[in-house]
Amino acid sequence: MKNESLVFFRMIRDFLTIYLPRQKAASPNTVKSYKNTLNLFLDYFKEKVGVLPAKLSFQHISREHVEIFLDWLEKERRYSITSRNQRLAGLKAFYRYSAGKDATLTNYYQELLSIPVKKQNRRHEIDFFSEQALQSILEQPNILKKNEVRDLMFMILLYDTGARVQEVLDIHLNDIHLSDDSSYVVITGKGRKTRIVPIMKKTAQHLKNYLYYFHESMGGNEFLFYITRKGIRNAMSPDNVGKFIMKYGCKAKAVNDDVPEHLYPHMFRHSRAMHLYRNGMPLPLLSEWLGHAQMSTTLIYYANADTKMKQEAIEKATSGLNPLLSSDTNINWDNDEELLKKLYGLL
Numbered sequence: 001m002k003n004e005s006l007v008f009f010r011m012i013r014d015f016l017t018i019y020l021p022r023q024k025a026a027s028p029n030t031v032k033s034y035k036n037t038l039n040l041f042l043d044y045f046k047e048k049v050g051v052l053p054a055k056l057s058f059q060h061i062s063r064e065h066v067e068i069f070l071d072w073l074e075k076e077r078r079y080s081i082t083s084r085n086q087r088l089a090g091l092k093a094f095y096r097y098s099a100g101k102d103a104t105l106t107n108y109y110q111e112l113l114s115i116p117v118k119k120q121n122r123r124h125e126i127d128f129f130s131e132q133a134l135q136s137i138l139e140q141p142n143i144l145k146k147n148e149v150r151d152l153m154f155m156i157l158l159y160d161t162g163a164r165v166q167e168v169l170d171i172h173l174n175d176i177h178l179s180d181d182s183s184y185v186v187i188t189g190k191g192r193k194t195r196i197v198p199i200m201k202k203t204a205q206h207l208k209n210y211l212y213y214f215h216e217s218m219g220g221n222e223f224l225f226y227i228t229r230k231g232i233r234n235a236m237s238p239d240n241v242g243k244f245i246m247k248y249g250c251k252a253k254a255v256n257d258d259v260p261e262h263l264y265p266h267m268f269r270h271s272r273a274m275h276l277y278r279n280g281m282p283l284p285l286l287s288e289w290l291g292h293a294q295m296s297t298t299l300i301y302y303a304n305a306d307t308k309m310k311q312e313a314i315e316k317a318t319s320g321l322n323p324l325l326s327s328d329t330n331i332n333w334d335n336d337e338e339l340l341k342k343l344y345g346l347l
Contacts, residue, residue: 004057011098012038019097027192029166036238037090040077043239044069058098063111066091070118077242078264081120088115128271129260134159136256137263140248146213151244153210154225158265160203162272162290163187165238165265171224173215178204189291197289241265 016035020026026034045051048068051060070088073079079087092112099109129137138155141148158168167187175186183204184196199207215222226233227240242265249263260267269290277286 002055002057004059005055007102008057011101012094014101015094015097029170029190029192032166033086034090034093037087038094039237040073040087040239041069041091044072048072058105058108061108063115066112066115070115078246078262080266081118085117088117126270126274127260127264127267128274129263129267130258130271131275133252133256133259134271136252136259137248140251149210150214150225151248153206154241155245155248155268156203156206157185157199158268159272160199161185161187161197162269162276163197164189164269165241167291169223169225169236169238169241173211173217173220173222173224176207176211176224178208183207187291193291195288195291238265 016031016038020031020034021028042053042056045056045060045065046053049060049065066088070084073087074081074084092109095105095109095112099106138152141152141155143149143152154168157163157171158165161168163185167189170188171185175188177184177186182198183201184198186194187197188194214226215224222233223235225236227236228234245263245265245268249259252259252263253261273286273290276289277283281289
């Protein structure tokens, strides 16, 4: 490894292990978020630029590369605009720290500062799939392969709890409570707030089977989901989850056109919430279940999003005597050439 690359990676190490946790007292989840951002940045250079991590240095990184990286996240990795902006903020924070430690890096930091935050449309729309699509997705993992059994369990729990990906990754064995009467999972969300999320009996049964095959003991502080490298268990990353969910989404799309073309982890949370809302869960309870700090967030994303529910409610509330429901209101366009042209922009 060249000296320039050593400088780059030592700066990353000090940023993640000294500055954030010790000097800034950032939460473990905040540190994970910055770590994921930097890992994605390394992945981009490896996949799209052809520069391996061991050869990467500050000299390789320009404003143009960062802008292409952000577009890559949004278009190829299917990140939302909010997530894109969070990754940009993470890179700016790292470069601000680096420039403070080494004045020769100030120009790189100034370049990044000029990259604007991307504006979002005022209308909040969510992507979600149907329950039929969910069935097709969950049928894709091969239960004869151990890793795919793990993937299936992850997707089941991701959907049933409606948790964020990182919240599921942060679940430890002692957060799981299984019984014949009621089973639940303790979820640690944003701001280290915890909430108790009940799970379905079928999910509890899947969990019991998973624990039998993947964990020697039924309790403790070990992560529920893990990957094994060289015989050592390590925590899974959100990027790992995104890759296998995308894989199963592509397979499911081939057999069921109702499956979204681009499946991503957060869609499971949106879909579960929308299914519960459509089946009568009140918004205040849905907000608490999702772990939203403000119910206005739930209102924006779900009550404003479900056109189907609004349409059904309007039709139920419309009297049968209303002329809009009468079959006599059909209009014959064939004999009105002028109106036809107006409708289609010809006049």
